[in-house]
Amino acid sequence: MNTKQTDKINILKAVTEFKTLFNNSEHLNLEAGGTIFPVNVAYQTYGSLNNEGTNAILICHALTGNAHAAGELSNAESDANAADDCLKKYSEMNIGKPGWWDNMIGPGKTFDTGKYFVICSNILGSCYGTTGPVSLNPGTSKAYQKDFPIVTVRDIVKVQYKLIRELGVNRLKTVTGGSLGGMQALEWAVMYPEIVESIIPIACPAKHSDWAIGFNETGRRAIINDPEYNGGYYSKQPSNGFELARMIAMITYRSDVSFNDKFRHEHINNKGSYYDKANLFQVQNYLNYQGKKLVKRFDANAYITLSDVMDLHDITYGRAPLKDVLGAVKAKTLTIGISTDILYYPHEQKEIASLIPAGRYAEIDSPYGHDAFLIEFEQMNRIIREFL
Numbered sequence: 001m002n003t004k005q006t007d008k009i010n011i012l013k014a015v016t017e018f019k020t021l022f023n024n025s026e027h028l029n030l031e032a033g034g035t036i037f038p039v040n041v042a043y044q045t046y047g048s049l050n051n052e053g054t055n056a057i058l059i060c061h062a063l064t065g066n067a068h069a070a071g072e073l074s075n076a077e078s079d080a081n082a083a084d085d086c087l088k089k090y091s092e093m094n095i096g097k098p099g100w101w102d103n104m105i106g107p108g109k110t111f112d113t114g115k116y117f118v119i120c121s122n123i124l125g126s127c128y129g130t131t132g133p134v135s136l137n138p139g140t141s142k143a144y145q146k147d148f149p150i151v152t153v154r155d156i157v158k159v160q161y162k163l164i165r166e167l168g169v170n171r172l173k174t175v176t177g178g179s180l181g182g183m184q185a186l187e188w189a190v191m192y193p194e195i196v197e198s199i200i201p202i203a204c205p206a207k208h209s210d211w212a213i214g215f216n217e218t219g220r221r222a223i224i225n226d227p228e229y230n231g232g233y234y235s236k237q238p239s240n241g242f243e244l245a246r247m248i249a250m251i252t253y254r255s256d257v258s259f260n261d262k263f264r265h266e267h268i269n270n271k272g273s274y275y276d277k278a279n280l281f282q283v284q285n286y287l288n289y290q291g292k293k294l295v296k297r298f299d300a301n302a303y304i305t306l307s308d309v310m311d312l313h314d315i316t317y318g319r320a321p322l323k324d325v326l327g328a329v330k331a332k333t334l335t336i337g338i339s340t341d342i343l344y345y346p347h348e349q350k351e352i353a354s355l356i357p358a359g360r361y362a363e364i365d366s367p368y369g370h371d372a373f374l375i376e377f378e379q380m381n382r383i384i385r386e387f388l
Helices: 003-010 086-093 153-166 180-191 210-224 227-232 239-253 256-263 282-297 300-312 322-327 346-355 369-374 377-387
Strands: 017-021 039-046 056-060 117-121 172-178 198-202 332-338 359-364
Touching: 017 153, 039 153, 056 153, 056 180, 086 282, 117 153, 153 180, 153 300, 172 180, 180 198, 180 300, 198 346, 198 377, 210 239, 210 300, 227 239, 227 300, 239 282, 239 300, 239 369, 256 282, 322 346, 332 346, 332 369, 332 377, 346 359, 359 377
Parallel strands: 056 117, 056 172, 172 198, 198 332, 332 359
Antiparallel strands: 017 039, 039 117
């Protein structure tokens, strides 16, 4: 059998499945107050769960991510409980394309699906099949939109816990993710220490910094100030403000080195007039493209909801000082920082590692900034393989 045939066989199929949790008899009690019921969850799994339910790995996605962590989508998918079907928009744009961590998940890869049962669920408050602002509110039969309640990382983890237990998981070999995904991994170690063997939080803080909150606030304000936002009750995406929010965020996800190397102060048409404002700089064109691309597949209220989730992230809130909270973590821990991350600086991950008894720190050396955890797979695979 030639290499191409082998590769074809080893390609994972990505299929989103759904479960309804927290029904009328068991509501999801939210940390900030109030309840949600039911909660619909979209998720994907890869590999097989062993008879003991002890070989599972949970992958947690970042702000605009989803359950499609690995494998190729072969069909368009749909969220039957959404007024605005963002899952369908995403899947139609990504048929035949691999998931966002496909280089890490699969047969013989770091998260080996021949050995592990890998789970990735869309998080509470998002718009890709799990209950969030685009979902139909059972009390009104209309989309929640701006009325979706305040949720936190801890609420997200409660839903994930309920899901994995429904799937028969009794123990997690590791919980990992980058950015908002890493915040979830940290909360898992604090909230459910009895079932978490290890965590790998990547490019994330123990508490959202004022620096990062500042960036999120500018993005939210861009959306809210768009007249089409209509107080959060819009009939179409407030594209101008939403695009601007994404453009702001994209700058924080990269670094000056990566931008300068990629765009080199060049215009779209270097033979055109240097002073023609229509002849955009390449970096302007790139940011415009990224803004428009997100608007086609995501929801503005979900973006605001999840940026608020990040701002509220504080592993110590309502608990104890940081050294005590992290000092009580029993899970073996690998925190990974990125050398050029200007959103969550490496010193934040180093602090986490230093305070967890079984903690260690590793760093990705990359010019790509915060997004390096979605790019530098050779380094990621080496670092995590050594840890696992």
